[in-house]
């Protein structure tokens with residue numbers, strides 16, 4: 110499915126189940142997403158992480174609602190499954206689509222100006238370097254006799270200085286690689302939203318509506 | 327820097343140039359990566375608070391940290407939408423780093439983004455000072471809290487608990503989105519880094 | 523004809539009181555290979571950024587005078603046409619690419635210049651083959667070493683096929699073999715593909731028989747002169763004389779006496795590919811050990827392990843105690859790293875703030891303020907107190923970085939390519955400073971460098987990094 114459409118669908122459904130309180134629908138969504146992920150890509154370690162980490166907020170919400178909430182145990186379960194529905198909905202997108210494809214379709218089909226599509230993409234592609242850089246900033250501070258914590262303004266200060274510098278370098282490099290803001294470009298890989306995409310999108314959306322309408326428990 | 331011509335940053339208005347877009351995204355990712363590092367803190371807090379049913383406090387205690395990217399980018403790139411984009415991308419980073427929120431983070435990002443953006447909207451994108459920062463904090467707290475009423479079932483809690491959560495969130499947002507952000511901006515200001 | 527003509531050209535940075543480019547009049551000739559040299563901070567990068575059309579777009583103020591390509595003034599070229607005239611390659615291999623993989627970046631470049639999609643595959647295959655990196659086609663750019671990234675950057679430029687190619691010290695962090703190879707590729711582009719090449723470099727090696735013109739940017743007058751044949755020959759001869767190294771090194775005794783850092787059963791494979799495996803290896807106290815090895819062999823990664831930035835297998839002992847048992851701050855005070863990228867070292871904004879930070883937190887009082895001021899003056903770095911560190915020239919950044927870490931004066935200093943982009947004179951000054959820190963204050967130094975000339979007086983031991991092991995050598 111077109112990654113842009115998929116993201117839209119995932120966010121729409123996630124938004125919807127935030128307002129509805131159907132335990133069964135949450136479970137169905139989790140199950141469907143689970144099957145989808147397994148078909149697309151089997152990786153038990155990722156799967157384990159998906160189930161393990163959300164356990165804490167899910168149980169936390171459940172217990173507090175159960176103890177102090179006025180809406181009873183059913184609602185506590187709704188909150189519990191809602192967290193997992195979010196996680197699995199998100200995973201159907203992140204585990205099966207590439208960010209590059211998302212940028213391409215946002216540029217070509219959703220008419221996002223190319224400077225946003227490629228500017229943000231270029232920054233995201235630096236993510237591994239940014240994780241290293243945060244480590245480097247902390248170490249480099251230690252070597253100058255300063256300790257940086259998450260709440261140290263100077264940590265963010267240096268991170269922003271690096272961002273300023275890197276954004277300048279990247280913008281210059283992209284410009285010298287021929288990128289010009291607001292100018293037309295050709296496309297090697299054309300990503301279209303196909304009829305099938307529309308059918309899938311509308312179909313799935315309607316099914317979710319129907320379920321939410323019919324299944325109230 | 328393309329917007330270098332405006333020497334006095336108090337008045338400067340920014341444009342959506344390629345460079346500024348990359349800058350917002352980079353700041354969002356940096357903050358996202360830094361916060362992600364304390365994910366264990368959230369989990370630990372949750373574990374500690376769950377037995378007494380106070381787990382939502384973990385969320386509210388750390389809310390300020392999660393909402394820092396918005397005010398920061400709003401302050402740095404002074405134009406409509408920058409706070410929203412920064413906050414939203416910051417949340418999106420969590421999704422890609424494999425945070426525990428999945429699609430929920432996209433939605434929180436949208437909500438928090440709208441929250442921090444509104445503060446700057448109300449001050450007309452004209453003032454960039456302690457006042458507009460506080461406006462942004464206020465809107466962030468109100469909007470995100472309203473959202474948690476729905477999403478995390480806060481509306482089912484009794485009033486005292488609700489007030490406790492609200493105050494916790496306000497303090498946290500004030501400390502991180504306000505005081506820490508203000509200190510960062512002051513460092514940037516003094517160093518003239520806006521004109522780097 | 524695409525001569526690049528610079529006419530009555532003047533430029534001064536907004537917050538500075540001196541012109542960096544002073545009334546330049548010169549012509550980089552069509553289809554020539556022009557080399558531009560001049561000491562660090564003389565203004566080479568500034569000029570190249572103007573020629574590439576990046577300035578004044580990315581800087582606050584404009585220059586006076588004109589730059590023309592053939593008959594066209596650069597100001598009259600539309601933004602979307604610039605890349606049809608000129609392409610630029612930068613010194614820093616990082617933050618140069620927008621996309622994740624090599625092939626994506628290449629298509630991104632071709633899309634930008636509106637190449638027909640049907641032609642792209644052919645162009646990409648040919649460009650990659652030309653640069654000798656066909657097998658990197660699908661690699662993720664973040665996982666390439668600096669040298670490989672520079673080859674990808676060159677492949678992008680080849681694909682863009684602009685008539686003028688501008689290069690700003692493109693080989694500063696590249697190993698000698700790759701460097702020779704890439705310089706010949708550039709010659710090929712000029713001779714067989716009609717390109718005009720304008721290249722700035724400090725290191726004059728390999729150019730003598732290849733270049734057509736040698737320009738020198740004088741640091742005091744800030745003017746550029748085309749050298750005639752004899753003058754150029756003198757520059758090259760001068761440079762050659764600094765390159766002859768015939769020093770032999772002692773091999774350390776195998777014993778642990780005097781060893782300050784000990785590696786035992788050490789294995790390094792942070793990215794799931796074994797980089798280094800050592801049963802036992804020592805670095806010695808109050809000695810300078812030089813490590814050399816090809817790009818991407820794992821030198822920086824070794825330093826990252828020594829400073830606890832990356833995990834490793836086995837043990838590293840500092841002063842007979844495993845480094846894992848040190849607290850982070852305590853360890854950082856003892857074993858300190860001079861990062862490959864100078865900007866990683868900076869925590870503040872201006873030169874003065876940076877130096878003040880070092881003075882405030884230094885671990886001992888070895889250097890006096892006067893001494894440091896004198897060192898800075900010798901390096902030509904005086905009167906820069908209020909300059910933003912990020913706006914320093916590449917060489918100036920390196921100099922500041924080294925001085926501020928000398929002020930800290932840690933017992934062990936690891937230096938990752940400290941001489942990158944430095945002119946010979948500055949390099950000799952720095953090696954003298956380092957020798958002083960070692961002899962007078964007992965510092966242990968481990969140096970990674972591709973650049974060897976001028977280090978012979980400083981270095982005590984030389985270890986090569988090859989075939990996943992480190993071996994002490996008797997020769998340079």
Ligand SMILES: Nc1ncnc2c1ncn2[C@@H]1O[C@H](COP(=O)(O)OP(=O)(O)OP(=O)(O)O)[C@@H](O)[C@H]1O
Nearest residue numbers: 535562563564565566567568913914915916917918
């Ligand atoms: N933005 C800036 N503001 C003020 N001064 C600057 C700025 N950028 C560069 N300079 C100064 O201009 C001079 C020329 O810098 P440039 O980078 O062109 O030197 P360079 O010849 O390329 O040196 P290197 O060989 O060290 O790279 C330097 O003294 C530098 O400090």
Ligand SMILES: Nc1ncnc2c1ncn2[C@@H]1O[C@H](COP(=O)(O)OP(=O)(O)OP(=O)(O)O)[C@@H](O)[C@H]1O
Nearest residue numbers: 665666667668669793816817818819820821822823
């Ligand atoms: N994140 C990563 N994932 C996979 N491989 C990586 C990653 N980072 C670095 N590498 C690889 O590790 C190897 C060692 O890199 P390192 O930077 O230590 O080389 P180096 O010897 O310092 O090279 P140079 O002389 O270019 O600085 C390289 O081959 C590089 O491609």
Ligand SMILES: [Mg+2]
Nearest residue numbers: 566567915916
């Ligand atoms: Mg330079």
Ligand SMILES: [Mg+2]
Nearest residue numbers: 821822823862
């Ligand atoms: Mg290296």
